[in-house]
Amino acid sequence: MATTRGMSEQAFFILTALVDAPLHGYGIVGEVKTRSSDRLTLRVGTLYGALDRLTGERLVEPDHDEVINGRLRRYYRLTPDGRTALALEAERQAAIARVAHRRLGLGFAGEASS
Template sequence: MATSRSMSEQAFFILTALVDAPLHGYGIVGEVKSLSDGRLTLRVGTLYGALDRLTTEGAVEPDHDEVINGRLRRYYRLTNEGRTALAVEAERQAANARVAHRRLGLGIAGEGSS
């Protein structure tokens, strides 16, 4: 997965949603909404487009399928490459936030003086 450019917010939250366990599409939508405190609501087309791209990039992969009430649910899981890309992006975002906080004169709990 390319890490030279910033990751989209959708991809960031999809990967974050998959950290603990594989999820199916509707489960990912709900987890992303919860993780983002409702700021990000994925539509089905957006979700599956992002999952296709993340699969092509090697960040996620299909885990298993199950049939519930006659409907197929495909579960996706985070790959090692996806976990690494998420960690890199999380650190990039944290570093950016630290710069903004310093410029704004906002202290971050536990951070030493600069």
């Protein structure tokens, strides 16, 4: 499970990519790029290293394998622990953003201005 210091941006976006459905590696890469508004582009080696770590932490798990044009595609899915870790991290990040917005006098979406 995620610690109070937070998870890496890569892990956050990989978990976010898997919220709706299992995806294979290139599907995750594309979803991460989209969800991060093109700020984060994962290299395949980086992705599979992160997936190994997330699998070891039981935040994701293999879903199924499929052969397409003679190539094996392994699909990964978010586990219940992964969903919980992602929700906790999203709340942690939102709390940090609220502090900065208050200090800057900007207000925060969904929050009454004081």
